[in-house]
Amino acid sequence: MNYVAFNHVFKTYPRSTKAVINDFNLSISKGEFIVIVGPSGSGKSTLLELICGFEKMTSGDILIEGRRINETLPKDRDVAMVFQNYALLPHLSTYENIEFGMKLRKLPKKQREEKVRWAARILQLEEYLDVLPKNLSGGQRQRIAIARAIVREPKLFLMDEPLSNLDAKLRESTGNEITQLHRRLNATTIYVTHDQTEALTMADRIVILNEGIIQQIGTPVEIYTKPANLFVATFIGKPRINLFNVTYHTHHLILSNHISLEVGSRFSPLTENGEYLLALRAEHLYLDTTNGIEMRIQKVEYLGSEVILHLQKDDLVMTMKSYQNLDYKTGAFIKVSFDLAHAHVFNKTTHERIELNHEQN
Numbered sequence: 001m002n003y004v005a006f007n008h009v010f011k012t013y014p015r016s017t018k019a020v021i022n023d024f025n026l027s028i029s030k031g032e033f034i035v036i037v038g039p040s041g042s043g044k045s046t047l048l049e050l051i052c053g054f055e056k057m058t059s060g061d062i063l064i065e066g067r068r069i070n071e072t073l074p075k076d077r078d079v080a081m082v083f084q085n086y087a088l089l090p091h092l093s094t095y096e097n098i099e100f101g102m103k104l105r106k107l108p109k110k111q112r113e114e115k116v117r118w119a120a121r122i123l124q125l126e127e128y129l130d131v132l133p134k135n136l137s138g139g140q141r142q143r144i145a146i147a148r149a150i151v152r153e154p155k156l157f158l159m160d161e162p163l164s165n166l167d168a169k170l171r172e173s174t175g176n177e178i179t180q181l182h183r184r185l186n187a188t189t190i191y192v193t194h195d196q197t198e199a200l201t202m203a204d205r206i207v208i209l210n211e212g213i214i215q216q217i218g219t220p221v222e223i224y225t226k227p228a229n230l231f232v233a234t235f236i237g238k239p240r241i242n243l244f245n246v247t248y249h250t251h252h253l254i255l256s257n258h259i260s261l262e263v264g265s266r267f268s269p270l271t272e273n274g275e276y277l278l279a280l281r282a283e284h285l286y287l288d289t290t291n292g293i294e295m296r297i298q299k300v301e302y303l304g305s306e307v308i309l310h311l312q313k314d315d316l317v318m319t320m321k322s323y324q325n326l327d328y329k330t331g332a333f334i335k336v337s338f339d340l341a342h343a344h345v346f347n348k349t350t351h352e353r354i355e356l357n358h359e360q361n
Contacts, residue, residue, distance in 0.1 A: 002063075003030035003188055004156060009060035011046055011212075020046050022212040024060070028190070033182050035191045035203035039235070043212040044192040048158045051190070053077055064155055080149035084161040086141045088133045094120070095129040098147045119147035122181065139170040146178065150185065157182075157189040163198065175202055196236050200224065208232050225342075230351035233279050233344060239308055242285070242318040244278040245348075253278060255316065259293060263340055266357045270345065276354070279344040282308065282321035285336050292335030300328045311336065 005028070011021040021043045028034055036044050049055040051062060053074035061068050069077050088097050095116055102112045120126045123143040133141050142162055149157060162178070163171040179202050182189050193199060199206050200220045208215040208223065208231075216228040227233035233241050246253040246261075248270040253261040255278075270276065295311035295318070307328060309320045320336055322328070345354045 002027040004028040005063045007061040010058045012058045033189045033204045035199040036207045037199040038209035042209045079156040080152045080154040082159045082162045086145045115151040138166050159191040230346045239319045242280045246278045277346040282319045284339040284342040285320040288337035292337045
């Protein structure tokens with residue numbers, strides 16, 4: 001039995017003809033870490049509000065452990081939420097903030113103390129229990145918010161962009177703490193973010209959401225290597241995936257500026273003289289001094305272990321990721337080729353990915 005299930009969930013606001021959540025269907029196993037990712041306004045936070053009961057569904061069902069919770073009061077849903085802005089009470093100490101919800105539920109004092117100290121130990125907050133939030137860093141305050149959630153031992157953890165207010169270093173370390181804590185507690189977590197890096201590094205499975213509609217559900221590897229459509233391909237991955245207008249003609253892909261790429265049987269599902277979008281990630285371009293396309297370097301981004309090159313030839317532009325320690329110069333010319341074994345082809349009208357043959361070129 002699915003631990004959490006969403007069955008045809010819709011949410012439409014009054015005087016609006018467009019659904020914020022549109023036929024959302026998802027089954028979650030116990031212990032899974034699900035990341036819902038999408039651009040601003042895609043419906044991610046609204047979905048969490050529906051689970052909590054802060055918003056009422058227009059139609060559909062949400063079930064936890066097989067029990068329909070549509071009409072269940074928020075306080076009785078046994079879910080715990082970690083917010084983006086921490087939502088700590090500024091006049092209470094770390095200890096009192098962690099304890100607060102248990103105090104409202106009238107848990108015995110000894111039980112409250114045991115749980116606070118247990119959570120503080122797990123989240124390395126023991127030395128800050130008497131400190132007010134204003135005297136703590138953003139990462140420490142976020143850990144207090146997480147501690148307050150885990151002492152409830154809920155059936156489901158909900159996290160609404162909990163790292164977005166932290167600097168880059170704290171985002172990475174706190175993200176690692178969240179995933180380690182999830183494994184340690186064998187928790188079931190739904191985590192919302194607009195950051196694709198968080199999604200790829202933290203999730204068991206990713207749900208890509210856009211305008212309230214699920215675009216794809218899959219593991220990070222599936223999402224990255226087999227994007228279901230053009231939106232997923234362009235949303236996931238840094239730098240943004242390269243896109244080229246191409247025409248398929250007798251085992252060749254003809255780029256819009258008449259560059260011809262010879263292709264093998266992998267591309268045989270394409271229609272003769274059909275027009276498509278060819279997509280290729282930056283790491284699947286490579287230096288080829290013999291047969292490559294000559295491109296001018298427009299910009300060099302040095303990232304230490306890798307270099308991102310922005311390239312142009314007439315109206316053809318692309319990015320290439322290089323791991324070679326070469327002294328690339330803006331304005332210089334290099335020759336590059338495409339590793340078409342990793343290429344994706346999309347229908348120009350529907351933007352759906354076309355399944356190519358498994359044979360390599």
